[in-house]
Amino acid sequence: MEERSIEMGIKNMKEKDFRDNETLESFKKTGQGILLTTINDVIDWGRSNSVWPLTFATSCCGIEMMAAGAPRHDFARFGIEVYRASPRQADLIVVAGTIVNKMAPVLKRLYDQMSEPKYVIAMGACAVSGGPFYYNCYHVVRGVDHVIPVDVYVPGCPPRPEALLYGVMQLQRKIKLATITDQNKIQKVK
Amino acid sequence: MDLEKLKERVLTLVPEAEFEENKQFLTFFIPAGKLHATAMRLKEDEDTAFDYLFCQSATDMGKYLMVVYHMESTKLGHAIVLKVKTEDRQNPAFDTVCDIWRTAEFHEREIFDLLGIRFNNHPDLRRLFLDENWVGYPLRKDYQDEVNIVEL
Amino acid sequence: MKEVIHTPVPSVEEEEYHINMGPQHPSTHGVLRLVVTLQGEIVKKLKPHCGYIHRGMEKMCEKDTYPQIIHLTDRMDYLSAHINNHAVCLLVENALQIEVPERVKYIRTIMDELCRIQSHQLWWASFGMDLGGLTCFFYGLRDREKILDIWEESTGARFLQSYYTPGGLMWDIHPDFQKHTKEFLKYFRKKIKDYEKILSGNVIFRERSRNIGLMTKEEAISYGVTGPSGRGSGFSCDVRKHHPYALYDKVEFKEILYQEGDTLARYMVRMDEMYESMHIIDQLIDNIPEGDFSAKMKAVIKLPAGEYYQRVESARGDLGLYCISDGNKTPYRLKFRTPSFSNLSVLDHISRDLKIADLVAIGGSLDLVIPDIDR
Numbered sequence: 070m071e072e073r074s075i076e077m078g079i080k081n082m083k084e085k086d087f088r089d090n091e092t093l094e095s096f097k098k099t100g101q102g103i104l105l106t107t108i109n110d111v112i113d114w115g116r117s118n119s120v121w122p123l124t125f126a127t128s129c130c131g132i133e134m135m136a137a138g139a140p141r142h143d144f145a146r147f148g149i150e151v152y153r154a155s156p157r158q159a160d161l162i163v164v165a166g167t168i169v170n171k172m173a174p175v176l177k178r179l180y181d182q183m184s185e186p187k188y189v190i191a192m193g194a195c196a197v198s199g200g201p202f203y204y205n206c207y208h209v210v211r212g213v214d215h216v217i218p219v220d221v222y223v224p225g226c227p228p229r230p231e232a233l234l235y236g237v238m239q240l241q242r243k244i245k246l247a248t249i250t251d252q253n254k255i256q257k258v259k
Numbered sequence: 260m261d262l263e264k265l266k267e268r269v270l271t272l273v274p275e276a277e278f279e280e281n282k283q284f285l286t287f288f289i290p291a292g293k294l295h296a297t298a299m300r301l302k303e304d305e306d307t308a309f310d311y312l313f314c315q316s317a318t319d320m321g322k323y324l325m326v327v328y329h330m331e332s333t334k335l336g337h338a339i340v341l342k343v344k345t346e347d348r349q350n351p352a353f354d355t356v357c358d359i360w361r362t363a364e365f366h367e368r369e370i371f372d373l374l375g376i377r378f379n380n381h382p383d384l385r386r387l388f389l390d391e392n393w394v395g396y397p398l399r400k401d402y403q404d405e406v407n408i409v410e411l
Numbered sequence: 412m413k414e415v416i417h418t419p420v421p422s423v424e425e426e427e428y429h430i431n432m433g434p435q436h437p438s439t440h441g442v443l444r445l446v447v448t449l450q451g452e453i454v455k456k457l458k459p460h461c462g463y464i465h466r467g468m469e470k471m472c473e474k475d476t477y478p479q480i481i482h483l484t485d486r487m488d489y490l491s492a493h494i495n496n497h498a499v500c501l502l503v504e505n506a507l508q509i510e511v512p513e514r515v516k517y518i519r520t521i522m523d524e525l526c527r528i529q530s531h532q533l534w535w536a537s538f539g540m541d542l543g544g545l546t547c548f549f550y551g552l553r554d555r556e557k558i559l560d561i562w563e564e565s566t567g568a569r570f571l572q573s574y575y576t577p578g579g580l581m582w583d584i585h586p587d588f589q590k591h592t593k594e595f596l597k598y599f600r601k602k603i604k605d606y607e608k609i610l611s612g613n614v615i616f617r618e619r620s621r622n623i624g625l626m627t628k629e630e631a632i633s634y635g636v637t638g639p640s641g642r643g644s645g646f647s648c649d650v651r652k653h654h655p656y657a658l659y660d661k662v663e664f665k666e667i668l669y670q671e672g673d674t675l676a677r678y679m680v681r682m683d684e685m686y687e688s689m690h691i692i693d694q695l696i697d698n699i700p701e702g703d704f705s706a707k708m709k710a711v712i713k714l715p716a717g718e719y720y721q722r723v724e725s726a727r728g729d730l731g732l733y734c735i736s737d738g739n740k741t742p743y744r745l746k747f748r749t750p751s752f753s754n755l756s757v758l759d760h761i762s763r764d765l766k767i768a769d770l771v772a773i774g775g776s777l778d779l780v781i782p783d784i785d786r
Contacts (some may be wrong), residue, residue: 124437127464128782129489129571131441132533136559136570139552154437170407171390172442172463175434179594204411205474207397207404208389208467227570283720295572311648312634314720314731316746329720329733333632333646336653362635365756375471388785397470411475 116160116186117244118148120237123179124157127166130193130227134165137230144230147237156182162239163233166219167195167202168210180217188244189217190236194226201226262300265337268307273297284329286340294343295354298328301339302359308332309339312356315366319399320344323352324376330360345376352377373398423714425747427455434463438541438771441781443755452766457759465785472745477503478578485571486784487747490530492521496575498732498756501656506714506736511512513554514702515579518696520573520593521695522562524688528599529558530726531681538775539610540679542619547610554602561591577712579705592696596689603685611682620674624761624773627672634760635753638728639684640777641676645670652722662694664751674776681778713740727751727778751783 071177137144138152153159156179168176180189191213194200199211213219220243223236262285269285273293275306279286289297301309314329323344331338345351355378357363367378367385375396378384386393395402424510425452434442440461448456468487472480477499484495486671497519504511533553538549559569565584566572574581626636631646641648649666667683669676714736721732728750735744754777762770 074635102739104454123435125435127442127533129486132489134554136556139556140549140555141556150435167464169463169465171388171465174435175463179435202466202471205471206409206467207402207407207470208465211409259387282718286718291664312635313722313729314733314746314748316733316748318735318744318746327733329731334647358634361630361633361760362753362756365752369752388465397467 082211082214086209107192117241119150120148120161120188120240120244121153121159122149122161122163123156123183124152124154125162125164125179127164127168127172130165130195133227133230134163134192134233136255137233142230142234144237145236147234147241149237156180157184159183160186160218161188161190163178163190163192164196164213164218164219165192167200168213169208170210171208173210173216176213177216186244188220188240189213190221190233190240192223192233192236193228194224197222262337264309265339268304269297269301269339272300278360282339282340284371286342287345288342291343291353294341295356295359298341298356298359301330306335308334310334310360312360312362315363315370315394317370317376317398319374319401322346324348324374326353326370326376328356350377351375352379355381356380357381372396375399378402426450440537440779443779443781443784445758447770448769449602449767454762454765454767454770457762458546459755459758459768461781461785463785464782466782468786469745469747474741476740477714477742480742481572481575481577484747485573486782487786488725488727488730488749488751488780489571490533490780491526491730492571493526493731494575494723494725496573497523497657497725498725498730499722500575500577501723502719502732502734503712503714503729505721506717506719507712509578509706509708511579511706512702512704513700515704515706516658517695517699518580518704519575520662521692521699521781523657524691525558525561525592527726528685528688529555531685532558534681534726534775535606535610541775542616542769544610544613544616547606550602550605550609554599557595557598557712559590561595564588564591576705576708578708579703585702586772589696589699592692595694596696600689603682606722607682611679619769619772620678620776621768623674623765624776625672626757626761630757630760631672634757636728636757636758637753638724638726638750638755638778639667639680640677641728642667643669643680643776644672648729650722650729654722656723658695662691664691667698674772675775695747711740713738725750727780727783728754747786748782749786751779751781755779755784775784 115203162180191197195202196213199209202209210216221236221240223232225232266278269287273289274281275290277288290300301307309330309332311333312328312330317324317326323346325342325344328341343353355367357367367381368384370376372386372388373396427448429446429448432445432447434444435688444460444463446458446460447454468483471483481496481499484499485492488495532551536548536551562572563569565588566574626644628645631641631644637648645668647666647668664687667680667687669680716736716738719734723730730750731748733746733748734742737743758777762773
């Protein structure tokens with residue numbers, strides 16, 4: 070069963086395999102040679118363990134994001150050491166809060182200004198799908214993936230800080246599976 | 260000033276005012292032309308002294324558009340509600356009161372944005388929340404928007 | 412002794428330029444865009460552009476029933492979520508003339524005051540961080556977590572609980588509520604002395620806030636600035652004193668007023684209000700009577716036709732709900748008179764001829780929550 074799941078790639082992976090480090094390691098056998106594989110490993114380790122987000126919070130989920138950085142659920146232990154105010158210096162944008170029609174072009178511009186590699190976490194029900202403002206509302210974008218591509222979705226209204234930390238851990242695992250040459254392509258073993 | 264005297268005072272200032280019964284505050288409908296003068300007198304007179312406008316809102320009542328002013332006196336403690344209405348839905352316009360109470364500047368911009376009611380002599384009347392090129396006034400009851408609104 | 416030679420500096424033609432403190436900014440506390448006209452470093456004019464979080468709540472309320480509106484008001488000013496819910500519940504209860512049990516009034520008042528303390532803690536944390544003292548952020552949020560623990564035990568959620576319903580509460584409080592609240596009060600009374608040592612007594616903070624952003628009492632009344640920002644200028648506007656609701660006419664507390672009207676006065680009002688809130692909770696926590704946690708309500712709530720106005724004192728000021736009902740289960744029109752909307756309008760006036768660093772301090776002292784402005 071383990072071999073079959075490796076063949077199908079990350080999409081159809083069983084959850085317990087995704088959590089198992091050895092299965093992850095066996096993903097990385099691409100045949101690129103010993104040298105590149107080691108560099109790949111080091112770079113992925115570095116990138117995933119120090120993701121620095123942009124200060125971006127529109128509404129209530131922003132407070133839970135601040136609480137995730139507070140002493141109780143400190144996320145500096147996961148590598149999110151500081152928030153960067155400038156998009157050029159940030160790796161990650163955590164879209165925390167509702168995005169409305171007036172704010173959508175601003176968000177797109179911020180995302181375009183960030184430099185590669187960049188990741189997006191959609192935090193909260195409003196960013197995932199419009200949330201409580203789905204019906205009868207004339208000004209809300211129903212889901213931030215109408216505007217920018219999203220890597221990890223964290224549902225909840227608002228999600229607990231532990232949920233955001235779990236989302237960040239999933240993002241770290243996703244980064245570890247990326248290649249050095251093309252960040253958007255997850256490796257597939259034939 | 261007690262409520263009976265206040266009612267008499269307003270009726271002397273504006274004889275055409277219509278008093279509404281059984282409301283939480285003393286409520287009057289006054290004709291739109293007399294709004295600014297009445298509001299100025301109510302603020303400046305020593306024994307009414309309505310210096311705090313705590314809510315200015317507007318509603319589309321179907322047949323007419325109505326603007327409601329809730330005001331209170333910080334020295335004397337009484338409160339009053341003034342209402343004006345217009346049946347003109349194409350170009351509704353009233354006089355501004357932002358030279359009397361500065362808080363009206365933002366409130367009137369919001370009313371213009373969401374209901375389309377203009378205010379004469381306002382220093383800066385433009386949309387507040389929605390984009391400059393948004394078409395339509397959302398809080399009106401006949402606002403249709405198939406693109407944005409998802410009905411339940 | 413060497414003579415000091417002063418060479419005259421050629422004067423530079425100073426023209427005005429506009430900068431944008433855009434919607435994404437670390438210190439505007441949300442998505443507020445300020446277009447600031449500067450001459451050198453002096454602010455000449457300021458134009459706020461709102462609407463970047465306008466979710467159209469007033470239009471949504473015309474299609475929602477009254478219990479559903481409670482969930483929306485939670486998200487309007489999320490730091491005084493309980494107090495916003497209280498306003499909707501009082502509107503319905505006063506319109507239908509329902510008497511809630513005493514136990515409910517006690518619990519609601521205690522929860523409201525805990526909400527006020529946690530809102531001021533978060534305000535203190537972000538105000539200190541804006542002025543450069545990052546320690547304030549960690550201290551404020553660490554202590555705020557204790558209140559969130561108390562809430563989570565009784566209501567099930569840390570934040571945005573929607574715990575009140577028209578007629579009472581969703582369910583009863585946890586048996587340990589009184590014990591944990593008393594422990595929190597004992598703990599926080601010690602910690603708030605640390606807050607005073609770090610910021611209130613700090614000479615840098617005092618220089619950055621004394622005589623900055625002066626607002627007279629007449630300006631506060633004319634612009635409609637209420638809450639701690641208005642009380643810092645001597646405008647006595649506490650709704651808990653002037654139009655009491657719940658148990659505020661039965662407890663003894665002072666309304667804090669300062670006359671100077673600068674940033675330091677607005678800061679001191681909030682610090683003193685935290686003490687007063689703790690004093691109110693002290694008077695109530697041991698005397699919660701037994702009883703039901705909710706009055707009997709019909710399944711579908713319909714308000715009789717008419718107009719209703721309800722005022723409560725949220726952590727930011729005078730929150731008003733104006734409801735026009737035509738007898739159905741949804742209101743015909745519901746208008747929220749939010750305190751941050753009026754507080755924002757005075758920002759242009761009081762920051763004329765000050766430096767741009769002072770603008771950050773003034774914006775922090777007015778304690779704006781942007782979804783409260785845009786709804």
